[in-house]
Structures are given as structure tokens and as C-alpha cells.
Amino acid sequence: xxxxxxxxxxxxxxxxxxxxxxxxxxxxxxxxxxxxxxxxxxxxxxxxxxxxxxxxxxxxxxxxxxxxxxxxxxxxxxxxxxxxxxxxxxxxxxxxxxxxxxxxxxxxxxxxxxxxxxxxxxxxxxxxxxxxxxxxxxxxxxxxxxxxxxxxxxxxxxxxxxxxxxxxxxxxxxxxxxxxxxxxxxxxxxxxxxxxxxxxxxxxxxxxxxxxxxxxxxxxxxxxxxxxxxxxxxxxxxxxxxxxxxxxxxxxxxxxxxxxxxxxxxxxxxxxxxxxxxxxxxxxxxxxxxxxxxxxxxxxxxxxxxxxxxxxxxxxxxxxxxxxxxxxxxxxxxxxxxxxxxx
Amino acid sequence: xxxxxxxxxxxxxxxxxxxxxxxxxxxxxxxxxxxxxxxxxxxxxxxxxxxxxxxxxxxxxxxxxxxxxxxxxxxxxxxxxxxxxxxxxxxxxxxxxxxxxxxxxxxxxxxxxxxxxxxxxxxxxxxxxxxxxxxxxxxxxxxxxxxxxxxxxxxxxxxxxxxx
Numbered sequence: 032x033x034x035x036x037x038x039x040x041x042x043x044x045x046x047x048x049x050x051x052x053x054x055x056x057x058x059x060x061x062x063x064x065x066x067x068x069x070x071x072x073x074x075x076x077x078x079x080x081x082x083x084x085x086x087x088x089x090x091x092x093x094x095x096x097x098x099x100x101x102x103x104x105x106x107x108x109x110x111x112x113x114x115x116x117x118x119x120x121x122x123x124x125x126x127x128x129x130x131x132x133x134x135x136x137x138x139x140x141x142x143x144x145x146x147x148x149x150x151x152x153x154x155x156x157x158x159x160x161x162x163x164x165x166x167x168x169x170x171x172x173x174x175x176x177x178x179x180x181x182x183x184x185x186x187x188x189x190x191x192x193x194x195x196x197x198x199x200x201x202x203x204x205x206x207x208x209x210x211x212x213x214x215x216x217x218x219x220x221x222x223x224x225x226x227x228x229x230x231x232x233x234x235x236x237x238x239x240x241x242x243x244x245x246x247x248x249x250x251x252x253x254x255x256x257x258x259x260x261x262x263x264x265x266x267x268x269x270x271x272x273x274x275x276x277x278x279x280x281x282x283x284x285x286x287x288x289x290x291x292x293x294x295x296x297x298x299x300x301x302x303x304x305x306x307x308x309x310x311x312x313x314x315x316x317x318x319x320x321x322x323x324x325x326x327x328x329x330x331x332x333x334x335x336x337x338x339x340x341x342x343x344x345x346x347x348x349x350x351x352x353x354x355x356x357x358x359x360x361x362x363x364x365x366x367x368x369x370x371x372x373x374x
Numbered sequence: 375x376x377x378x379x380x381x382x383x384x385x386x387x388x389x390x391x392x393x394x395x396x397x398x399x400x401x402x403x404x405x406x407x408x409x410x411x412x413x414x415x416x417x418x419x420x421x422x423x424x425x426x427x428x429x430x431x432x433x434x435x436x437x438x439x440x441x442x443x444x445x446x447x448x449x450x451x452x453x454x455x456x457x458x459x460x461x462x463x464x465x466x467x468x469x470x471x472x473x474x475x476x477x478x479x480x481x482x483x484x485x486x487x488x489x490x491x492x493x494x495x496x497x498x499x500x501x502x503x504x505x506x507x508x509x510x511x512x513x514x515x516x517x518x519x520x521x522x523x524x525x526x527x528x529x530x531x532x533x534x535x536x537x538x
Contacts, residue, residue: 147500151429154432158432164441165402168448190437206500
């Protein structure tokens with residue numbers, strides 16, 4: 032009974048935390064883009080414009096909801112949820128800290144530590160494509176439809192490279208469990224570098240980072256919404272809270288992707304040179320995880336306002352002829368290093 | 375008690391949505407029902423201590439194959455099927471007969487199967503799977519990879535327009 036209660040509290044805190052970070056991120060995105068473009072950005076609501084997300088949220092609630100008369104109503108209403116839910120669910124398998132001693136128990140800071148955690152995350156990221164495809168199709172709008180079709184082709188192409196690059200992390204760990212991926216990155220490499228997967232598997236990390244951009248539909252890979260060509264792509268016809276759900280979904284995907292990058296390649300919640308035990312270690316692990324993840328969240332914003340969008344044929348060509356061979360190269364290099372006993 | 379409830383719920387969902395897959399007029403609904411079916415089967419596999427197969431169900435079927443189905447359905451712009459006006463009594467009775475024959479075969483197989491008295495607990499099912507794939511079942515495993523490779527090359531040749 033207590034176990035169930037602890038689980039519910041963890042789930043509640045995590046969902047609440049994620050939604051809060053989404054709100055903060057929408058502010059960071061706008062202020063960050065303003066900084067990069069030498070503007071001020073939203074600075075009227077609250078100090079530094081910090082309450083802008085609250086104002087935006089209120090505005091979304093009071094906007095008129097429009098469902099196109101030609102739309103397939105059931106799928107039109109279902110698809111925003113299909114984008115949002117997998118991103119939240121995938122976080123259940125990512126350890127966001129070591130463990131906290133609460134009420135005489137050691138509570139591990141992960142919701143579900145299943146033996147196939149990484150595979151399930153890949154599966155869930157594959158499921159999120161349904162939301163985009165169905166939204167495009169159900170809107171009965173040619174621009175939405177093009178966006179949906181593009182997203183399915185893009186997701187399938189980049190999923191292959193992503194899975195191949197994750198494979199080497201799982202090989203060095205010997206497990207699909209993300210808690211073991213984190214604990215296998217303890218200690219140092221050659222005596223001075225932290226034993227993070229990013230150093231021996233740098234190619235794999237690069238491939239994973241780029242494919243994570245493609246899977247989250249962020250610029251320079253936001254071809255499914257490409258506002259210069261497709262109005263707004265798959266969510267052209269969406270308004271009010273349903274539009275907000277797509278928006279939330281994109282940021283939730285970003286948070287999950289950043290957390291995954293940190294867990295797979297940057298030692299997860301661990302401090303680089305030895306992590307303390309007990310209560311202090313638990314709190315510290317949360318802080319370390321938050322700092323590392325925020326860096327990659329900022330990186331997502333940074334890249335979005337720095338690089339222009341790819342052309343669609345460039346995107347497809349790059350996915351199949353650059354990233355998949357690179358992922359295979361990484362596979363060969365890491366296998367060789369493993370056999371030689373270097374890592 | 376909870377596992378039993380979960381099993382029957384998932385089995386019911388699986389049966390219900392497999393009916394929807396074959397009976398529904400709209401191909402998109404059929405494809406999406408297939409996704410629900412695959413996910414409910416994955417939960418059942420989880421209960422049977424086969425987490426790898428459960429995850430693979432979701433990654434391969436729900437994540438890749440059915441997305442491709444949906445892609446094709448949408449590209450061809452398939453509309454909801456129209457009811458066939460003509461009556462075909464012969465086919466109807468043949469389908470009844472084959473349905474009952476299939477039912478007999480299935481129930482016969484279920485009766486003949488000897489179920490294990492208790493699930494053998496494997497400490498690390500993934501490791502066992504990997505070792506048996508690359509030792510006991512190495513030849514069939516490699517044969518399947520060759521077959522898949524042949525299929526890839528075949529698809530490439532079929533879709534290629536001209537030889538340069």
C-alpha cells in the first residue's frame with residue numbers, strides 16, 4: 032500500500048515537474064530567440080516576462096475551438112493526445128536521480144525500472160508518430176496531409192539511425208536497463224576523463240543527437256510543420272487547447288530527449304568524479320540531472336534559432352546515406368574497442 | 375488477483391480490436407485497431423515474463439510496420455469501403471464451414487498442448503535469448519537474415535526505374 036502511494040507521488044511529481052518545465056521552456060525559447068536575434072522578447076508580464084506562459088495558457092483556454100466540417104472528428108480529437116502521452120510515458124523508464132531515504136525506505140528515483148527500458152523508450156518514440164500522421168490526415172487539409180506524410184517518412188528514416196547508435200551504449204553496458212547504463216558510467220577513463228559514454232562513442236553520440244532533433248521535429252528538422260511551405264503542417268487546422276497540446280507535446284519530447292542524451296552519454300545523475308551516498312547524494316543527484324538536462328534543453332533552443340531548415344530531399348538523403356552508415360561505423364569502432372578491451 | 379484481472383482485460387481488448395480490424399469499413403480505423411491489438415498483446419507478453427518480446431512487439435509492429443500500413447493507406451487515399459450489393463450464397467456458406475473447421479482445429483490444438491505446471495523463472499531472459507540465438511539456433515537465425523537480405527535486394531531491384 033505504501034509502495035503504491037510512493038509510486039503515485041513519484042508519478043504526480045514527475046508529471047507536474049514536466050509540465051512546469053514545459054511552461055518555463057516556452058519562456059526560455061522566446062527570450063532565448065530574442066537574445067540570439069538581438070531583440071528583447073516578451074518582458075511585460077511579470078519580472079523578465081516570467082509570467083508570460085501563464086498568460087499564454089489563459090489565452091489558449093479562452094480561444095474558440097474550431098473543428099473543420101470535413102474533418103474526421105474522432106481522429107481529429109484523438110491525435111493531440113497521441114502526440115503528448117508517449118512523450119510523458121517514456122520518462123517513466125529514465126532514472127532522474129539515485130535514491131532518497133524517505134520514511135526508512137530507500138526510494139529509487141525512477142518510476143519503472145524494467146529490464147527492457149531502453150527498448151520501450153524507442154517503441155514509445157515510434158508511437159508518437161501516429162499523432163502527427165493522424166492529425167494531418169484527419170484535418171482534411173492538403174497542407175496538413177503533406178505534413179503528416181512527411182512526418183511518418185522522416186520518423187521511420189531517422190529511427191533506424193537512432194536505434195543503431197543506441198545499440199553500442201547497450202553493448203558496453205550489457206543491459207537494456209537505464210539504471211545500469213548510468214551505473215556503468217562510474218569512475219574514470221584513462222585516469223582523468225569521466226567514464227562517460229560520450230568519449231569512446233563520440234560518433235554514436237553525434238548521430239543520436241541529430242536524430243533526436245529529427246524525432247522531436249525541431250528545427251532544422253521541422254519539415255512536417257515547415258511554415259514557409261505548409262502553413263503549419265499537420266496542426267494547421269488546430270486551435271485553442273488542442274493546439275496547445277501539440278505545443279506541450281513538442282516540449283515534452285524535447286525534455287525526454289534531453290534526459291535520454293544525459294542518461295545514455297553523460298553519466299546520468301552522477302557527478303563526474305565520485306558521487307556521495309545517502310540523503311545528500313540523492314538530492315545532489317537530482318540537481319546534477321537537472322543541470323545536465325537543462326544544458327541540452329538550451330542546446331535545442333540554441334540550434335533552433337541558429338540553423339536554417341533543410342530541404343526535404345536533403346533531409347531524406349542525409350538520413351539514409353549519412354547517418355545510417357555513420358551509425359554502422361560507430362558500431363564497428365565500439366565493437367573493436369570492446370574486443371580489444373580498451374573500454 | 376490483479377494479474378488475472380489484467381490478463382482478462384487485455385485478452386478482451388485484444389479480441390475486440392482484432393474483430394474491429396477485420397470488420398470495420400474504414401481502413402484507417404482498422405490500422406489503428408491493429409496498433410491497440412499489438413499493444414494489448416505486448417502487455418500479455420509482459421505478464422508471461424517475456425519483456426523482450428513485449429518490447430519488440432511495440433517497436434517493430436506498432437512503431438514501424440503499422441506506420442507503413444497507415445502511410446500506404448493515406449497515400450492511396452483509401453475511402454471507407456462500400457457495401458457489396460450482390461449476394462453470394464455459395465461463398466457465405468463456404469465461409470461458415472471454414473470458420474467452424476478452423477474452430478475445431480484450434481480447440482484440438484489447445485486440448486493437445488501440455489502446459490507447463492509452473493513458469494520456469496529465468497534470472498536473465500535476455501541473456502538466455504541471446505545465447506540460444508547465437509548457439510543452438512544459429513543456423514535458422516542466419517538463414518532468416520539471408521532471406522531478409524534477399525528481400526531487401528529484391529525490393530530495390532523492383533522499384534529501381536533504370537539502370538545507369
